[in-house]
Amino acid sequence: xxxxxxxxxxxxxxxxxxxxxxxxxxxxxxxxxxxxxxxxxxxxxxxxxxxxxxxxxxxxxxxxxxxxxxxxxxxxxxxxxxxxxxxxxxxxxxxxxxxxxxxxxxxxxxxxxxxxxxxxxxxxxxxxxxxxxxxxxxxxxxxxxxxxxxxxxxxxxxxxxxxxxxxxxxxxxxxxxxxxxxxxxxxxxxxxxxxxxxxxxxxxxxxxxxxxxxxxxxxxxxxxxxxxxxxxxxxxxxxxxxxxxxxxxxxxxxxxxxxxxxxxxxxxxxxxxx
Amino acid sequence: xxxxxxxxxxxxxxxxxxxxxxxxxxxxxxxxxxxxxxxxxxxxxxxxxxxxxxxxxxxxxxxxxxxxxxxxxxxxxxxxxxxxxxxxxxxxxxxxxxxxxxxxxxxxxxxxxxxxxxxxxxxxxxxxxxxxxxxxxxxxxxxxxxxxxxxxxxxxxxxxxxxxxxxxxxxxxxxxxxxxxxxxxxxxxxxxxxxxxxxxxxxxxxxxxxxxxxxxxxxxxxxxxxxxxxxxxxxxxxxxxxxxxxxx
Numbered sequence: 001x002x003x004x005x006x007x008x009x010x011x012x013x014x015x016x017x018x019x020x021x022x023x024x025x026x027x028x029x030x031x032x033x034x035x036x037x038x039x040x041x042x043x044x045x046x047x048x049x050x051x052x053x054x055x056x057x058x059x060x061x062x063x064x065x066x067x068x069x070x071x072x073x074x075x076x077x078x079x080x081x082x083x084x085x086x087x088x089x090x091x092x093x094x095x096x097x098x099x100x101x102x103x104x105x106x107x108x109x110x111x112x113x114x115x116x117x118x119x120x121x122x123x124x125x126x127x128x129x130x131x132x133x134x135x136x137x138x139x140x141x142x143x144x145x146x147x148x149x150x151x152x153x154x155x156x157x158x159x160x161x162x163x164x165x166x167x168x169x170x171x172x173x174x175x176x177x178x179x180x181x182x183x184x185x186x187x188x189x190x191x192x193x194x195x196x197x198x199x200x201x202x203x204x205x206x207x208x209x210x211x212x213x214x215x216x217x218x219x220x221x222x223x224x225x226x227x228x229x230x231x232x233x234x235x236x237x238x239x240x241x242x243x244x245x246x247x248x249x250x251x252x253x254x255x256x257x258x259x260x261x262x263x264x265x266x267x268x269x270x271x272x273x274x
Numbered sequence: 275x276x277x278x279x280x281x282x283x284x285x286x287x288x289x290x291x292x293x294x295x296x297x298x299x300x301x302x303x304x305x306x307x308x309x310x311x312x313x314x315x316x317x318x319x320x321x322x323x324x325x326x327x328x329x330x331x332x333x334x335x336x337x338x339x340x341x342x343x344x345x346x347x348x349x350x351x352x353x354x355x356x357x358x359x360x361x362x363x364x365x366x367x368x369x370x371x372x373x374x375x376x377x378x379x380x381x382x383x384x385x386x387x388x389x390x391x392x393x394x395x396x397x398x399x400x401x402x403x404x405x406x407x408x409x410x411x412x413x414x415x416x417x418x419x420x421x422x423x424x425x426x427x428x429x430x431x432x433x434x435x436x437x438x439x440x441x442x443x444x445x446x447x448x449x450x451x452x453x454x455x456x457x458x459x460x461x462x463x464x465x466x467x468x469x470x471x472x473x474x475x476x477x478x479x480x481x482x483x484x485x486x487x488x489x490x491x492x493x494x495x496x497x498x499x500x501x502x503x504x505x506x507x508x509x510x511x512x513x514x515x516x517x518x519x520x521x522x
Binding site: 036037038087152153154155158160161162164165166167169170171172215216217218221 | 329349361370382408409422
């Protein structure tokens with residue numbers, strides 16, 4: 001117990017906890033949208049394409065976060081545009097952007113002289129190295145996303161559910177979808193800090209599916225995802241610290257265990273009631 | 275309302291997807307309190323026609339006019355286009371029909387208490403408002419989609435195959451509801467099922483590459499032949515001849 005209190009006294013650990021709380025809020029909202037619209041594959045494309053931006057930023061010697069954001073937003077809007085046109089095979093287009101992004105990232109990193117120490121952290125996350133600046137950006141994006149979700153809740157859900165009908169009701173469907181594409185890109189890039197490119201989609205899918213075991217209401221899935229994401233990620237973080245294993249991997253492990261425990265609990269309860 | 279002036283008027287419209295026309299030179303006037311049955315083979319352009327009316331699809335040539343000003347159009351899409359696993363409640367689906375075309379932002383925070391519940395009562399689905407749509411049967415979902423289409427009191431209601439997945443009992447009930455709605459709105463009913471069409475609609479439009487308007491609800495095989503509107507007359511087995519009266 002003393003061990004634990006000592007841990008929370010460290011600045012780096014406090015930052016990590018704040019990061020997890022904020023990232024949970026963000027990924028809960030955006031993840032519910034992603035899971036509901038069944039566009040997990042699209043978010044995979046955005047995630048991996050952002051690696052190209054990270055590589056380019058290293059090459060140019062600028063902030064890798066900036067490069068990742070530019071690549072992610074471009075990819076997200078590009079995919080949204082492709083799917084609205086409906087002329088190209090959407091899933092193939094995503095796979096191309098996905099691998100192209102990774103390839104560009106590798107090329108740029110290779111061309112960059114000297115050692116690039118943080119590359120691994122972008123692939124697997126580095127929650128313990130989050131600083132003040134990262135946190136402020138995270139807070140800003142969480143506030144922006146929450147504000148838009150509250151203001152535009154109905155149009156967001158309606159256009160996700162039935163875009164064609166929404167058009168007949170005069171909703172600005174493509175505007176709302178593009179706003180959501182940008183938010184998706186921002187949320188994914190910011191969460192890469194915690195989980196890394198390879199593991200990040202877990203935050204956008206596992207808590208949502210745990211929440212879906214209880215409810216089919218969009219709002220409640222958001223709320224449930226926040227809860228499951230926070231409990232799972234914090235537990236994962238502690239597990240990682242005490243077992244001295246990588247944080248991202250530990251968080252995914254706990255999130256998945258959580259999902260199965262809840263699932264089994266609900267199955268047992270319903271069989272008892274029968 | 276002046277019944278001489280059409281609510282909507284399709285003038286020489288050619289339309290399609292990606293440069294390939296599905297419909298060419300279509301003309302149709304829809305007057306207040308019309309009840310038009312749209313029939314025709316699959317791929318003939320029935321749904322495309324509805325999309326042009328709704329303004330979702332821009333015509334290559336020709337225009338869709340609204341002589342008495344912009345009208346409110348209710349729409350029930352084909353049920354196969356609905357993602358039934360989407361996490362949304364019956365109430366939310368119905369309320370998604372509330373926003374109005376001109377100023378959608380006003381509907382962001384409109385008070386919507388009781389609106390969905392009242393419609394659900396009328397359609398025999400009381401108590402279903404908090405169900406997820408995934409828990410509904412096909413017929414129940416059709417009713418919810420109908421509620422969404424009429425929640426904003428449209429002047430024109432477009433229904434694309436509303437009898438898919440509907441059991442016989444509700445099908446009869448659906449037609450009673452439509453007859454009632456027709457007292458205050460025009461209806462365009464798309465169906466591949468000729469039997470149902472001619473019994474309840476007032477006039478018929480045959481859509482197969484273009485549109486032929488038939489100002490009566492009686493169809494003969496001869497008429498169908500002239501209009502190049504081949505339809506499977508035996509879809510529902512039971513005595514299609516009863517449907518096809520001799521043309522007077």
